[in-house]
Amino acid sequence: MSRNALYKKLYRKWLKASANKVLYKKQSENKNLDKQVRFMALFFFLGIFLSAIFGGKTLLTWNTIFGFYLVCGILLSIIPLKYYPVLYKKHSEFKALLIYFSLAPLITGLILTLNFNFTSTSWVQSYPVKDYQLYSSEQSIEFELDDSGTINHIQLRRFSTLNLHTIPDSIAYEMHKGLFGITVVKKCFLIEKNKAYKPF
Structure with missing residues (x-):
């Protein structure tokens, strides 16, 4: 080669x-x-x-x-x-x-x-129900609250109608101060007139 x-x-x-x-x-x-x-x-x-x-x-x-x-x-x-x-x-x-x-x-x-x-301080805050919208197909009800826009998210105002027998007078929220100072809601209670909290 x-x-x-x-x-x-x-x-x-x-x-x-x-x-x-x-x-x-x-x-x-x-x-x-x-x-x-x-x-x-x-x-x-x-x-x-x-x-x-x-x-x-x-x-x-x-x-x-x-x-x-x-x-x-x-x-x-x-x-x-x-x-x-x-x-x-x-x-x-x-x-x-x-x-x-x-x-x-x-x-x-x-x-x-x-x-x-991770939360610390907790308190309960209630808001009167002003109006509501019923969604029959979804078996749910969404409430309009007299809260000056505090409760923004629908999931905190919409509830199942399966165990709901009457329109509540107000809704109470168990609030907590979060780790970074952001207020969170951990429990909701539907309050009927002259009756105790009904947790949701």
């Missing part, structure tokens, strides 16, 4: 090895990216789920809760890129996705969860 032929053969082997190396690196990076996307999706849905469950049991409006989410996102975006995993250093555009569609929702949900489950 001539020297030129040998060089060509070695060169082809080197090209093939280099191509395989690049391909392997690309495949590994894609696998890592897929893994990160799955984690982001998991954190996003977990955060939304926790926010929906425990956010609806606070006296905060959804606009305020969304404000928490934005604040979390802004604070996280201040963290320099060098503190993020290598993937996000190479693809800086994924940093925004990680923050606003993964970490911020998760942190917001965790804050609301911890706030609800």
